[in-house]
Amino acid sequence: MHAANNTYSTLLQAGRDINLHQQEPLPTEPVPPAEIDAVRRAWVAENGEGKEIATAPEVLAMLGLDGRVVVIAGPPGTGKTAAGLRALSELRPVLPGNSGPRLRLRLEHVLPDWESVEKDKFLLPAEHGRGYLLDVSGESARWEKPDVTARKFLGHAENLRKRGSYLVVVAGERGWPENDPVLGRAVVRAVHAPPGDRIARRHIEQLYPWVARWGWLQESVRGVGRRGEESDSEDRRAPLDDLLRADMYPGDAAALARELSRISESGGTVKDARDLVLRWRERVSTVFRETQDSADDRALLLAAIMLEGLNPAEVLAGARLLLRDQKTRGIRDILTGRDLVTRLEAVQAKSDGQRVSFSHLPGYPAAVLRHFWRQLSDIQPSLIQWVKQLTAPKGLGAGRIPQIADLLAQLAVDESDLRPLDVAQSWATASDAGQDGASRLLARVARDPALGPEARTKLRSWAGQESRANATVAAVVCQGPFSKEYPRQALTCLRWVLGRGEHDSAVSVAEEVLRAMGSDLRLLPRVWDTVNKWLTEYKQPDDRNHLAARRAVLSLLRPSAERPAAILLLANALEHPDTADELVQGWSAALSVPTLEVRCEEVLTAWAEAVADGLLDADAVVEVLNRVIREHWMTGPLSTFIAGRAGTGYTSQSVVDLRERLILRWNDPRPTPPGGQTQTPLGPATAPEDDSALRTATEDAT
Known part of the structure; x- marks a missing residue:
């Protein structure tokens, strides 16, 4: 007691x-320190011709002239997000009522938690001393009433001014009404991007200097091992300078520098680094050529990726499950066959006898999955079914669900394809671990700037379907980070599930998830307000x-x-x-x-x-x-x-x-x-x- x-x-x-009766603004999350560090310390200000790229300076100038809301419009790959963060990080405003020194803004991403930006009523955030960045580039081209949407964003300027805060909206190439004499006044058009190769070099020099010490980006290099000894002659003939391309997207170039640092830290060679720059295309192609006549080895490769961290025998069992090979091999075949570790090494996996790993090749497993998905597309239904079997409550991969969820989410984003999400239906109805995996998978895809709007629409569609599995998936995803990042859309999904005629397991899950959301002090005001609005709005018993x-x-x-x-x-x-x-x-x-x-x-x-x-x-x-x-x-x-x-x-x-x-x-x-x-x-x-x-x-x- x-x-x-x-x-x-x-x-x-x-x-x-x-305060349960105050309208909650759109959710936000802090910009990660690594992103802020990159735009402050590793900024590339010139294009390939050495001329200054005007995007970030123009945004900064407009913000400095008390333009509280600025829009950056332009095609993908022009560094719009980085330019917005750079401008906000450079701004040094004096907060209202504060006569002290100029302060740095606290930078936050605004999450687009709406079903329809034109129809929904939402409140943009306006805390004191904030620099907000809202990315709508994945949906701006589909706006039916762009002028209505633009006024919603620009109309927030006065609230921001009162609190010494600013908002940068990142839009796509089309969608924002730039030709409107009023609505187009706040637009900065991104035309040129910094060369990708220079971004990668600058990031390595400023953020990952230990990579630069290995000389991988020099025009000629004498291969150096982790202990200082010379490596083979092939490494000496394989510098990275000729592989870094100027046309790489800024985000891809920054990610490449980060992954090169992981290669360096894990003891990788110049060859590994070269393959990484090529996104593993050459190495994956080589492995597929060498295994062209061996379904066993290709199945072993897939199993090693999905079951990384398990022992070789378990990986082999996973491969046989994919091939539906249940027959017992004869002793003659066993004695004359290649040993398992050799087969694993042939597909680039490492094994110490206890566990199989690709940690020495960051990005390689995702590249292999992309190759299977794209080049051997007939395997897609069988691959999804096999993953469901692997991750069943007593399956070989039951303990690997979070990692497999990340692989499938990356595959969906890379291929702009929602079909890898189908595995979530099986997970959501299986176990707690499966529900967590389904939530992790769908939440990660749902927040992707390009694929996210489509994924969130699919979730709402599943929530209203008769299928218990689909309804359960829609409810389950709302229990994880999705509910904090997109609470409005999570509540919409839960409402559809809670309206099912029969009180089945999907409804039970939705009730538990809603109770969890309501138990979060940050979410309770929004949850309680929304539920009370439902009571008022939906009065017909047949609805x-x-x-x-x-x-x-x-x-x-x-x-x-x-x-x-x-x-x-x-x-x-x-x-x-x-x-x-x-x-x-x-x-x-x-x-x-x-x-x-x-x-x-x-x-x-x-x-x-x-x-x-x-x-x-x-x-x-x-x-x-x-x-x-x-x-x-x-x-x-x-x-x-x-x-x-x-x-x-x-x-x-x-x-x-x-x-x-x-x-x-x-x-x-x-x-x-x-x-x-x-x-x-x-x-x-x-x-x-x-x-x-x-x-x-x-x-x-x-």
Whole structure:
């Protein structure tokens, strides 16, 4: 009880402090320090002809002239995001009301959490001293009303000005109404990008100097091993200078420098580095040529990639599963065959006998998967089915689901293809690890600037389908980072799932996920506001959203120390009469749905137990339920809870105690606000007439 009281005390204070009735802005996340470091220390300001690239300076100049919202428009590969970050990082504003020194802005990415940027109502963030970057380049060309969207963004300038903050919007080549005399005034067009080879060199020189020491980027190099000894002559003839291309996208060039640093740190050679620059194309092609007549070795390669970290025998078993090869080999074939480690090394894997690894070749596994997916496209359905088998609860790859999810997410993004996501349907209905993997896979693809809008649309489509697997996937993905990055869209997905006619496992998952979202102090205001809007908006019983809204309320009202949404809401109601009114409204709405009677009874009992355990404030519970009873005294769940169910041999003491509290409150002519408040109480100002049935209900039930 002492631990429970401590828990309640902490949650009580947290719940009281939440502002549940303030509109939440679009979510943001800090720009990683590595990104900021890159644009500050490794900036390339000139194009291939040595002329200054004007994008970042023009953005900085417009921001410096109090242009609080600036748009960078242009085709892919012109360094728009980097230019925006560079300008924001260079800005040194004086914050409003601050006469001190000029300060650096805190840089944050704004996440586009909307279903339709034109139709949805959303609030852009405006914290003090922020530099915001919003990337809409993947969807701007599809805007139906670009002028409406542009005004939404530009209209945020005054809010930003009051708080000393700025917003840079990154748009695509088309979409922003540049020709409009007003809306086009804030646009900087990105035309030229820095040469990719110079970006890679500058990043290595400034951010990864240990790579430069190996001389890989010099025009001629004497191969050097990790201990200083000379390497083979082939390495000496294989510098990287001729492979770095000026037409590399800036983001690809920066990623290349980062991966070269990993090659260097893992003891790689110039040959490994050269293959990395070529995105492993030459080495992958060589491996595929050498295994052209051996399905066994190609299957072993795929198994080694998916089961990296397992021992060679397990990798071999995975390969045989792909080939559906269950027959036992003869002793003659076994004795004359190549040993397993040799076969693994032939496909570039390393093995110490205990585990198989590609850590020495960062990016190689993804390149192999791309080659299979693109060049041997007929394998795609079989590959997905095999991954499902590998990652089944007792499968060889069950412990590798997070890593496999990352590989499939990278494949989907690289190929702009959502089909690798199909494995998530199997994962979502399998196990906790599978659900985490499905969430990880879909969340990663959903946030990709190019493929993300399509992936998020697909999720919403799955949520509304009859297929239980698809609905479960849509609910599961909302339990991970997706719910924090795109809470509005997560709630939309959950609403579609909660509206299913039958209360199946997909609905159960959605209820649990919604409760988890509501238990996050940062998400609870948005969750509670959204659910209350559903109650108001969806009033027709034949609308699936009507059922969804009421299921959502019951889900949030089910108390638990692990999922304390209900505890936080009741605590908030002690200080805020509006929250108390909404709790009464929510209970009343749920009690009006006959198919939810059993669920209502369960939650009422859970409230009684939570009061007994010290997790819910007894006065707040009594006042809320007292008001609900006045509206729904004859409703099945409430009458059963108060009067008891005929034929029930045992009623828990917690239920009996709460009944007695409710009866005393019902017959008490004095209003008793919870928490000793003297403002607007949770209970009514006047007492009801005496009700003998209610007065004797506990005696009859027990």
